[in-house]
Amino acid sequence: MQFFQKTIQLPRYGRGFHLITEVVEREFPELRQLKAGLLHVFIQHTSASLAINEDADPTVRQDFESHFNKMVPENAPYYRHNDEGPDDMPAHLKAAILGSSVTIPVTGGRLNMGTWQGIYLCEHRNHVSGRRLVLTAYGSG
Amino acid sequence: MQFFQKTIQLPRYGRGFHLITEVVEREFPELRQLKAGLLHVFIQHTSASLAINEDADPTVRQDFESHFNKMVPENAPYYRHNDEGPDDMPAHLKAAILGSSVTIPVTGGRLNMGTWQGIYLCEHRNHVSGRRLVLTAYGSG
Amino acid sequence: MQFFQKTIQLPRYGRGFHLITEVVEREFPELRQLKAGLLHVFIQHTSASLAINEDADPTVRQDFESHFNKMVPENAPYYRHNDEGPDDMPAHLKAAILGSSVTIPVTGGRLNMGTWQGIYLCEHRNHVSGRRLVLTAYGSG
Numbered sequence A, B, C: 001m002q003f004f005q006k007t008i009q010l011p012r013y014g015r016g017f018h019l020i021t022e023v024v025e026r027e028f029p030e031l032r033q034l035k036a037g038l039l040h041v042f043i044q045h046t047s048a049s050l051a052i053n054e055d056a057d058p059t060v061r062q063d064f065e066s067h068f069n070k071m072v073p074e075n076a077p078y079y080r081h082n083d084e085g086p087d088d089m090p091a092h093l094k095a096a097i098l099g100s101s102v103t104i105p106v107t108g109g110r111l112n113m114g115t116w117q118g119i120y121l122c123e124h125r126n127h128v129s130g131r132r133l134v135l136t137a138y139g140s141g
Helices: A021-027 A029-033 A058-071 A088-098 B021-027 B029-033 B058-071 B088-098 C021-027 C029-033 C058-071 C088-098
Strands: A002-009 A016-019 A036-043 A048-054 A101-107 A117-123 A132-140 B002-009 B016-019 B036-043 B048-054 B101-107 B117-123 B132-140 C002-009 C016-019 C036-043 C048-054 C101-107 C117-123 C132-140
Touching: A002 A021, A002 A029, A002 C036, A002 C132, A016 A058, A021 A029, A021 A117, A021 A132, A036 A048, A036 B002, A036 B132, A036 C101, A048 A058, A048 A088, A048 A101, A048 B088, A058 A088, A058 A117, A058 B088, A088 A117, A088 B088, A088 C048, A088 C058, A088 C088, A101 B036, A101 B101, A101 B132, A101 C101, A132 B002, A132 C036, A132 C101, B002 B021, B002 B029, B016 B058, B021 B029, B021 B117, B021 B132, B036 B048, B036 C002, B036 C132, B048 B058, B048 B088, B048 B101, B048 C088, B058 B088, B058 B117, B058 C088, B088 B117, B088 C088, B101 C036, B101 C101, B101 C132, B132 C002, C002 C021, C002 C029, C016 C058, C021 C029, C021 C117, C021 C132, C036 C048, C048 C058, C048 C088, C048 C101, C058 C088, C058 C117, C088 C117
Parallel strands: none
Antiparallel strands: A002 A132, A016 A117, A036 A101, A036 A132, A048 A117, B002 B132, B016 B117, B036 B101, B036 B132, B048 B117, C002 C132, C016 C117, C036 C101, C036 C132, C048 C117
């Protein structure tokens, strides 16, 4: 049984949905030591989130941004928490709906996702610096 | 510490929400070897998802289908990704909202869910063949 | 590699979103034995859920309650499952959207969340007794 853990800082991404599979794989080469295991990716923020979805057509990620803006609108009349601007409370809600972490099987030293799956960073704020992730991987070596 | 991993193919299910607890337990008898552990179930697709919810009354699962169709409608005017038909982009969004995996405690060789909990396969497309799951279980034996 | 598992009963909370980080830490002191690991928190119910979000301003949690009541309304005309009252089916839907578990890194014997992150119990029913959680923690000691 092996266990690896590491914190990384992502580069700054603008508001929207972004593929970060390659960043995670590059920053965490320890994954290659696992014959069968799991990778847990955790984002240490409450206004950005992580998801797994289609990694090919960029219009999918644009449609994610459009749909989440409709489903969780800015300036809803019932928001009380709006000190940090109209994108603040929607960002918290979107983050909870999508979730703060993803867990992915690792097999033969590689992420064992489906052909079209990738890891999304979901950036819900207009202006932020880079986000921090805690990566944890474990399994049989 | 024990670690098991296996890929299974589900039979074909129609669009909607389906209980798959028994399929998972039957296909992964290694679970019974764990005194205390966790089961991770991962779906290798971006237009179907997994959830845990009520396993008794089938109208709950019908209401899930109705509500998700309302909350994530087909033919929204802002969708750009619609090459594969009106059920395509909503399927990606529903999959991200519900999630690609569930993690469940295992205690005394059995899934340690609440009395009314079961594992749902959430099939968001109209026409697909069977979905692939990667099952990973680990813990003290 | 160490592995700990325990079931706890939460005190009764009213409908809404509640911080339970301190309860979890207090009830599971075994966490302190892990140099690097993960904590999995699982709720054994289908009408309450868990999330990670802002732990400072209480208006954030009030806005969560307002928004989820709008996004998943009571008495939707398409609900068939309503034997247990108007808060029943929305509770199941909210629980699936937010999820039945959270997984959090543990580093140096402490939960390794961001500065503003806390664990939310999301109570979606009007009247319930205390909820049960299964806590599982593992990693290198």
